[in-house]
Amino acid sequence: ISPVPPYSREQPIFTTRAHVFQIDPSTKKNWVPASKQAVTVSYFYDSTRNSYRIISVDGAKVIINSTITPNMTFTKTSQKFGQWADSRANTVFGLGFPSEQQLTKFAEKFQEVKEAAKLARDRSQEKIETSSNHSQESGRETPSSTRASSVNGTDDEKASHVGPAEAHLKSENDKLKIALAQSSSNVKKWETELQTLRESNARLTTALQESAASIEHWKKQFSACKEENDQLRTKIEELEEQCNEINKEKERNAQLSRRLQELETELQDKELELEELRKQGEIIPQLMSECESVSQQLQAAEEKNKDLEEKVRTLRTEVEESKHRQTNLKTELKNFLDVLDGKIDELHDFRQGLSKLGIDN
Numbered sequence: 001i002s003p004v005p006p007y008s009r010e011q012p013i014f015t016t017r018a019h020v021f022q023i024d025p026s027t028k029k030n031w032v033p034a035s036k037q038a039v040t041v042s043y044f045y046d047s048t049r050n051s052y053r054i055i056s057v058d059g060a061k062v063i064i065n066s067t068i069t070p071n072m073t074f075t076k077t078s079q080k081f082g083q084w085a086d087s088r089a090n091t092v093f094g095l096g097f098p099s100e101q102q103l104t105k106f107a108e109k110f111q112e113v114k115e116a117a118k119l120a121r122d123r124s125q126e127k128i129e130t131s132s133n134h135s136q137e138s139g140r141e142t143p144s145s146t147r148a149s150s151v152n153g154t155d156d157e158k159a160s161h162v163g164p165a166e167a168h169l170k171s172e173n174d175k176l177k178i179a180l181a182q183s184s185s186n187v188k189k190w191e192t193e194l195q196t197l198r199e200s201n202a203r204l205t206t207a208l209q210e211s212a213a214s215i216e217h218w219k220k221q222f223s224a225c226k227e228e229n230d231q232l233r234t235k236i237e238e239l240e241e242q243c244n245e246i247n248k249e250k251e252r253n254a255q256l257s258r259r260l261q262e263l264e265t266e267l268q269d270k271e272l273e274l275e276e277l278r279k280q281g282e283i284i285p286q287l288m289s290e291c292e293s294v295s296q297q298l299q300a301a302e303e304k305n306k307d308l309e310e311k312v313r314t315l316r317t318e319v320e321e322s323k324h325r326q327t328n329l330k331t332e333l334k335n336f337l338d339v340l341d342g343k344i345d346e347l348h349d350f351r352q353g354l355s356k357l358g359i360d361n
Helices: 100-152 155-282 284-360
Strands: 010-023 031-033 039-046 051-058 061-067 081-086 091-096
Touching: 010 051, 010 061, 010 100, 039 100, 051 100, 061 081, 081 100, 155 284
Parallel strands: none
Antiparallel strands: 010 031, 010 039, 010 091, 039 051, 051 061, 081 091
């Protein structure tokens, strides 16, 4: 089959653009870019063979020529990447799309084409089985009709009917030979494809086993990395604790430095005070003499104070006596005022009596 469809029987039914990759044949793990940039990827339908292909061309180089079979599966491995395995090409194709929507459309189209290929295969098998059954039925019916003609007919009838029957049988035999030849060629073709599929399955099984072994290897490495990561986290926590201790020591050292400066300042102040005390100690004899004179003056003042206290007690006694006399005087004055009020009332009554006498006279 030509990679690039030059015939009118093969028409594009879906086209998109994507980055094309192929699996590394040596490792079966890594992707190898088949195009330097995004290229056109198309689905083609061959009406003569009733088959579907995915074709992509980068310049003059054909990078994808994959005939779709019902056994193929398109798998989305990420939001913008998908892949499928082609056993005939003995490789795995990968496509990287600019967006998730384009990947979804391509996957949906792959499923549609796959279903159409499956339907076409089922129809071809039905045709083969129908032709085979028809041939077998024709083979079974022909001897019986021949026997019926030989039993029921006369010799003349036999002579008249043998020629067309042989011609019919010959044509039927020719058809059977052609059908058998086609069947044998189809069987060989299907056996070849089956062998190819078995080899592809064997390769895929080997690749799957290698992938499983690689997964186990990566799991072990992941476990080792996880343990190492845990150890590093423990060391980091220890270092953080040590850093915290160092920071605390720095803070304590800073506090001690500030305290030392404060003590040095206090020491300087104490030295100044000591110097002042020394200066004051030089004038202590003078202060002692002054203190003696002040003591004498204080003693004289105490004696004067005693005299004054005695005078104060005397004055207090006199004041008490004066208060007592004043209280007596107040009492006498009150009595006098009471008597005076009585006299005034009597004088008022007397005056009113005189006024009445004058009026009467």
